[in-house]
Amino acid sequence: MKKIGVLALQGAVSEHIEILERCGVTPIEIKKTVQIADIDGLIIPGGESSTIGNLMNEYSFFEKIREFAYKGKPIYGTCAGLILMSKNIIGENRKTISIMDIEVRRNAFGRQIDSMEIDIEIPKLGNKKFPAVFIRAPIIEKVGKQVEILAEIDDRIVMAQQENLLVSAFHPELSNDDRIHRYFLNLVNKRWR
Ligand code: GLN
Numbered sequence: 001m002k003k004i005g006v007l008a009l010q011g012a013v014s015e016h017i018e019i020l021e022r023c024g025v026t027p028i029e030i031k032k033t034v035q036i037a038d039i040d041g042l043i044i045p046g047g048e049s050s051t052i053g054n055l056m057n058e059y060s061f062f063e064k065i066r067e068f069a070y071k072g073k074p075i076y077g078t079c080a081g082l083i084l085m086s087k088n089i090i091g092e093n094r095k096t097i098s099i100m101d102i103e104v105r106r107n108a109f110g111r112q113i114d115s116m117e118i119d120i121e122i123p124k125l126g127n128k129k130f131p132a133v134f135i136r137a138p139i140i141e142k143v144g145k146q147v148e149i150l151a152e153i154d155d156r157i158v159m160a161q162q163e164n165l166l167v168s169a170f171h172p173e174l175s176n177d178d179r180i181h182r183y184f185l186n187l188v189n190k191r192w193r
Contacts, residue, residue, distance in 0.1 A: 002188055005030040005039040009055040011047020011080060015173035019181045025188075033064040041074040041188040044081030046135065046171050049106065052080055053094060062097055069099040072193030074164045076184045082167035083138050090141060100165045101144025108139040108156070117175075122151045122159060125179045132158070132170035139169055164192040 001024070006016045008029035020027035020043075028039060036042070042065065044052075056062055069075055077085040077100075084096050088103040109116070114136055119129035130151075140157035143149065151159035151168075158169040164187060172180040 001026050002040045002185070003028055003038060004185070004188065005035065005042045007042065007044045007052070007056075007061070007081075009059070009061075010051050011045040012078075012171060012173060013045055015171075016043050016045055016078075016181075019173050019178050023178055023181050023185055025185060033060055036064050036068055039073075041076070041184065042068060043184075044075065044077040044084055045173070046079030046081060049080035049083040049089075050094065053084055053096070056084070056097075057095065062095065065097050066099055069097075069165060070193075072164050072191070074166065074184065074187040074190075074192070075099070076166040076168075076187075078168050078171055078173065079135065079137055082140070082169055085165060085167055086140075100160075100162050100167060101147055102140045102160060102162075102167070103142040104138045104140050106138050107136050108141075109134060109137055118153065120151055120153060120158070120170075122180075124150055125183065130172070130179065131175040131177055132168075132172070133174040134158075134170045137169040140167070164190075 003026045017027040085100045086102045086104045087098045090105045120132045147162045
């Protein structure tokens with residue numbers, strides 16, 4: 001059975017664990033870098049990207065996750081996880097893992113819209129719309145050539161993929177729809193390098 005790690009430094013960890021169990025894989029809470037050697041895919045959850053980033057730095061996660069990505073292992077970042085996987089946070093000078101060719105803006109939906117749920121179209125997942133929960137969500141403002149856009153809301157990019165790397169600005173672990181987790185598990189079953 002595939003083992004999927006969920007980076008468990010801060011943020012929405014348990015919800016991902018539950019969905020992964022439901023999808024029939026073995027979820028593992030990742031708290032130390034040595035655990036990464038043992039997993040087939042990694043989820044970086046939502047939370048506060050500055051807090052998660054500081055803890056990642058403290059526990060030397062940046063380099064280890066970068067190596068994992070370059071080996072072709074799939075990584076899925078939701079919300080703060082998306083921010084941390086980007087190569088640049090616009091208007092901020094903060095270290096990221098810098099594995100995906102995207103530039104992002106934090107809290108991009110404005111203060112008024114702290115959180116919202118919208119049914120969005122994700123053509124790759126079929127005709128049925130996906131109930132996307134946004135919580136102080138970022139948007140992707142620039143993408144490189146290798147990046148495939150998977151979902152947009154009014155021209156704002158909210159989900160994308162670059163080979164083995166997947167990101168969404170929203171939280172699929174907070175809805176009952178497990179199609180995105182299953183899509184990610186398909187990436188885990190492929191060989192990328
Ligand atoms: N606003 C948070 C940040 O900038 C992200 C919020 C989330 O992960 N739901 O880090």
